[in-house]
Amino acid sequence: MERIIDLSQTIEENMPVYPGDLRTELFQTHYLGVHGYNSYRLQTNSHAGTHLDSPMHLLTSREFIGELPLQSFIGEGCVLDVRGQPVIKTVAEYEARIKEGSAVLLYTGHDRFYGMPEYYRDHPVVDPEFARFLLGKKIKMLGVDLPSPDKYPFPVHKLLLGNKIFILENLTNLGRLLDVPSFDLIAFPLKIKADSSLVRAAARIHCRK
Amino acid sequence: MERIIDLSQTIEENMPVYPGDLRTELFQTHYLGVHGYNSYRLQTNSHAGTHLDSPMHLLTSREFIGELPLQSFIGEGCVLDVRGQPVIKTVAEYEARIKEGSAVLLYTGHDRFYGMPEYYRDHPVVDPEFARFLLGKKIKMLGVDLPSPDKYPFPVHKLLLGNKIFILENLTNLGRLLDVPSFDLIAFPLKIKADSSLVRAAARIHCRK
Numbered sequence: 001m002e003r004i005i006d007l008s009q010t011i012e013e014n015m016p017v018y019p020g021d022l023r024t025e026l027f028q029t030h031y032l033g034v035h036g037y038n039s040y041r042l043q044t045n046s047h048a049g050t051h052l053d054s055p056m057h058l059l060t061s062r063e064f065i066g067e068l069p070l071q072s073f074i075g076e077g078c079v080l081d082v083r084g085q086p087v088i089k090t091v092a093e094y095e096a097r098i099k100e101g102s103a104v105l106l107y108t109g110h111d112r113f114y115g116m117p118e119y120y121r122d123h124p125v126v127d128p129e130f131a132r133f134l135l136g137k138k139i140k141m142l143g144v145d146l147p148s149p150d151k152y153p154f155p156v157h158k159l160l161l162g163n164k165i166f167i168l169e170n171l172t173n174l175g176r177l178l179d180v181p182s183f184d185l186i187a188f189p190l191k192i193k194a195d196s197s198l199v200r201a202a203a204r205i206h207c208r209k
Numbered sequence: 210m211e212r213i214i215d216l217s218q219t220i221e222e223n224m225p226v227y228p229g230d231l232r233t234e235l236f237q238t239h240y241l242g243v244h245g246y247n248s249y250r251l252q253t254n255s256h257a258g259t260h261l262d263s264p265m266h267l268l269t270s271r272e273f274i275g276e277l278p279l280q281s282f283i284g285e286g287c288v289l290d291v292r293g294q295p296v297i298k299t300v301a302e303y304e305a306r307i308k309e310g311s312a313v314l315l316y317t318g319h320d321r322f323y324g325m326p327e328y329y330r331d332h333p334v335v336d337p338e339f340a341r342f343l344l345g346k347k348i349k350m351l352g353v354d355l356p357s358p359d360k361y362p363f364p365v366h367k368l369l370l371g372n373k374i375f376i377l378e379n380l381t382n383l384g385r386l387l388d389v390p391s392f393d394l395i396a397f398p399l400k401i402k403a404d405s406s407l408v409r410a411a412a413r414i415h416c417r418k
Binding site: 038 | 212213215217218219220221222230231235238241245246247248249250251252253254255256258259265266267268269275278279280283395397398399400401402403404405407408409411413
C-alpha cells in the first residue's frame with residue numbers, strides 16, 4: 001500500500017500570479033446540454049501556480065523544458081523544516097540529511113498567505129551560500145512553498161538553473177511530509193516547447209509493513 | 210536503477226487538435242535580452258495532445274478532474290499489442306493478463322499518423338464488449354495511441370467514464386513497452402478546475418537486478 005500527497009495549488013480563473021504577469025484564464029467553452037460534451041480552455045503563462053523553472057527561464061539556453069529527460073523530475077525527496085527563517089541558511093545537519101541526486105523541499109509555511117498580497121511581498125528567501133551547498137550535493141530539484149526562492153536580481157535562481165537544478169515553486173502541503181520517513185517526489189513538466197511548465201507535484205509515500 | 214519512458218506528444222504552436230476544436234497557441238511573451246527573462250503563454254483546450262478525460266467530459270458531473278484523488282492516475286501498467294485490428298476486441302488471454310486496478314494501454318501503432326488527417330479520420334476503435342470486460346476488471350485507466358477509443362456517439366467513452374475509468378488519449382511510444390516485464394504508469398492531471406487535462410504520461414520501469 002502507498003499514499004500520494006498532493007503538493008499542488010489549484011489552477012482556476014483569476015488564480016494568483018506573480019506581480020506583473022499576465023493573468024490566468026480558465027473558462028468553459030462547451031456545455032453537455034448544448035454541444036453534447038463539456039470542455040474548457042486554459043490561457044496561462046508558464047509560471048502560474050505550481051510550476052517548474054528550467055534554465056531557459058533566466059539563462060541563454062535553447063533547450064525547452066519538455067525536451068529534458070524525465071528522470072530529472074522524479075526521485076527521492078527530502079523535506080527540511082525551515083519555518084521562521086526570513087533568510088534560509090544551511091545548517092550542519094544538512095550535510096548528512098541531503099543525499100546526492102535527491103529533490104529538496106523547503107517547508108516555510110508561507111503558503112498560508114497564498115492568494116493574499118503578502119504572499120508575493122514578504123516571502124522568505126534562500127541564502128546564496130545555501131544554494132551553493134545544494135550545488136555541491138548535485139540535487140535534482142529545489143522545491144519551495146513560496147513564489148520564488150529569491151528576489152531580484154535572482155541570485156539563487158541563477159546559481160541553481162546554471163547547474164541544471166530545477167526549481168519548483170508555489171508548492172503546498174509540505175508540512176504533511178515532515179513525519180514521513182521516505183518518499184519520492186514526482187513533478188513531471190508537460191512536454192511543452194517553453195522555458196517552464198505548470199506541473200502536478202506529488203509525493204509518493206511507500207508505506208512500510 | 211530505473212528507466213522512464215515518455216509516452217507523451219509535444220505541446221507546441223499549431224499542434225494537431227481534434228477536428229472542430231479550437232487551436233492550441235503557444236508563444237513567447239518575454240525575452241531574456243529585453244525583459245531579463247524568458248516566458249511563454251499557452252492557450253489551449255483541455256483535450257489537446259496527450260490528455261486525460263474524466264467523467265465530466267461526457268456525463269453530468271460537477272467533479273473537476275483536479276479534485277479527483279491522485280491514486281487514480283498512477284499504478285501498475287499493462288500494454289496489449291492490438292496492432293492491425295480496426296475494431297479492438299477482447300481475447301481469452303486478457304482474463305489472466307489484466308489485473309484489477311491496473312492501467313491498460315492499447316498499442317495500435319496508429320500514432321505514426323499523428324499530425325496527418327488520417328490520424329483523426331481512420332483510427333481503430335475499441336469494441337464496446339471489450340470496454341464492458343474492462344469494467345469488470347475495475348481498471349483505473351484505459352490509454353490509447355489514438356485520438357479516441359471510439360467515434361460518435363462515443364459508447365466506449367460513456368461506458369468507461371460512467372464507471373470512473375479515466376481515458377488517456379494521444380499516447381505515443383507504446384511499442385517500447387512491449388518487452389518490459391513490469392512498469393508503473395504515471396499520468397497525473399493538472400490540479401485544474403476543468404473536465405479534462407493535458408498530462409505528461411510516462412512509464413516508470415523498475416529494472417530487476
